[in-house]
Amino acid sequence: MLSVGFYVWWLCVNSCLFLAEFCFIQNFTKVRAKKFMVPYVLLSDLLTLWVMYDQSGGVLRLLLHTGIIVCFTRFVLKLKWVAAVAPTLIILTLFTFMEGFQTVLMRWLSEQTMEKRMGIVLQMLISGMLVLMLAAILRYVSKKYGDTGQQRISSYLYTLLLPCIFIVWVIRSGLGLDMWMNSEAMGNRFFEEQSVLWAVAWLLGTCVIFFIILKLVHKIIVLSIQEREQKSLEDQVKKQRIYLAEAEKRNEHYRRFQHDIDNHFLVLTGLFREKKYDEAREYFEHLHDVSDRLLIGIKTGNPAADILLNEKIGFAKSNGIQVKYDVNLPSDCVVENMDLCIILANALDNAIQACMKENRQPEISLIVRKRYHFLVIEIENTNLKHGKPEYGTGLKNIKHTVEKYEGTMEIESGGGTFRLTVLLCMKPFAKGE
Structure with missing residues (x-):
């Protein structure tokens, strides 16, 4: 023993x-x-x-x-x-x-x-x-x-x-x-x-x-x-191409509407001159419906981003998520539409998914602005989960796109919030440089 x-x-x-x-x-x-x-x-x-x-x-x-x-x-x-x-x-x-x-x-x-x-x-x-x-x-x-x-x-x-x-x-x-x-x-x-x-x-x-x-x-x-x-x-790229195609189609309709606006005013003036008020009201309501379909609630100066943000923010609000946004894309923005949509779509999808798991006051904040020669994108959402954030597929796609513009991506998690900050360097990609 x-x-x-x-x-x-x-x-x-x-x-x-x-x-x-x-x-x-x-x-x-x-x-x-x-x-x-x-x-x-x-x-x-x-x-x-x-x-x-x-x-x-x-x-x-x-x-x-x-x-x-x-x-x-x-x-x-x-x-x-x-x-x-x-x-x-x-x-x-x-x-x-x-x-x-x-x-x-x-x-x-x-x-x-x-x-x-x-x-x-x-x-x-x-x-x-x-x-x-x-x-x-x-x-x-x-x-x-x-x-x-x-x-x-x-x-x-x-x-x-x-x-x-x-x-x-x-x-x-x-x-x-x-x-x-x-x-x-x-x-x-x-x-x-x-x-x-x-x-x-x-x-x-x-x-x-x-x-x-x-x-x-x-x-x-x-x-x-x-x-x-x-x-x-690849699936996301296909979606971004759809956004771009819709943006081009909407721009074409808007150009046609602008081209014909004078003719519409002439028709309305003629109807009022002939005192055909009912026909004028009906024509005006039809014209108003057409203009509403062309207008988007969010105006950033980029048609593709307008359509994408309108869809994502609308989906978030329909799920009870409060969304605050301040998006100002500069006129000299050299970030390609496809890349911009990939960053915004992935970031908003992640934020929406996180907020849909919250039981109290889910909120998303989106800020896009130019600072010197950089385009800054900040997306913050409520997040009650603790611990080190993990790199999912969405964040990896964003990081891959950010590297193309020699930029940086920072993640902060704490205090009940999750913040993603993207910095894109625009100067090296400016035309003529």
């Missing part, structure tokens, strides 16, 4: 391991639940203590460990079953690697001639070093690949890690690595020293496969995200 000190040490080491697991799950899923950290570690420690006392098999330990991780991500973090697959598989694969190396080293250690006390000390040091290595790897994986961990496709791609777990278990069972705990089996000298080297080589090779799979999965997910964003950008 192991000494009490060894049990205490083993529990402390495993507590550090489970704490590292907890932090990995939080970082990988982007869900914060610090208040559940102590219960998670204590429950995992109880499992470890029971396994040590009962001398349970490795498969049972793996299943119980899987159950704790899955139940925690599903019922505590409120993630979907599918979303719990990726972090669970990564933890279990690395945990299996750690146990694999541990069984190899312990088997080798058990065949060495040394005092019992020295053997226990070496076991403690080996287990501690392996736990520290696993904690460091979990931290590295969460930082390197956590940004794609919650993509839907990742839950399916990370199942590619299952063969790594299978390979480790085949190595352990095929070479009899777990027999170091069985004194009778040890007496048979079943395990040769050369097998230790082969086992280490196989385990290291499996680790290499693990990291290759991680990198490939991450690359596939990134390409999938980029393809989706490219499709979204």
Whole structure:
């Protein structure tokens, strides 16, 4: 029977391991639940203590460990079953690697001639070093690949890690690595020293496969995200072209109306001269309807921006969102209509979506003005969510457009508001320069 000190040490080491697991799950899923950290570690420690006392098999330990991780991500973090697959598989694969190396080293250690006390000390040091290595790897994986961990496709791609777990278990069972705990089996000298080297080589090779799979999965997910964003950008470009086509059509109708306005006045004058007041009133009402259809509530000096803003602001107001705007586009604005519409459309769509989630007094403020050789666009909306703002597809499209004009994009979040400030440099793009 192991000494009490060894049990205490083993529990402390495993507590550090489970704490590292907890932090990995939080970082990988982007869900914060610090208040559940102590219960998670204590429950995992109880499992470890029971396994040590009962001398349970490795498969049972793996299943119980899987159950704790899955139940925690599903019922505590409120993630979907599918979303719990990726972090669970990564933890279990690395945990299996750690146990694999541990069984190899312990088997080798058990065949060495040394005092019992020295053997226990070496076991403690080996287990501690392996736990520290696993904690460091979990931290590295969460930082390197956590940004794609919650993509839907990742839950399916990370199942590619299952063969790594299978390979480790085949190595352990095929070479009899777990027999170091069985004194009778040890007496048979079943395990040769050369097998230790082969086992280490196989385990290291499996680790290499693990990291290759991680990198490939991450690359596939990134390409999938980029393809989706490219499709979204193409859809937005199509919409901006529609705005431009509508603006050109409206301008054509307006020019025709202006050209014919004198003729309309002549007709009205003739009707009044002949005292045909009813016909004159009917003609005037028809003329008024035509002019109303041509006029837009928002006048910025840019027909495409007028149509876009009229649609977006009208949609926001119809959803109970108060909109304040002060838009003054300079006559010498060199920002292309397509680029201007992309910035305004994405920014307003994000602001409207955020405000529609608010339960009290949602409000959007839009300011567009020229300052020296820069065009400044400021959009602010109420936002009760806290934390660091994330770059969605809309903001990435804005950033891509801003870079074209050597400008900057700044995001501020706090005090119940979200503010996006875009600065576009117009001077280098001015005609003749």
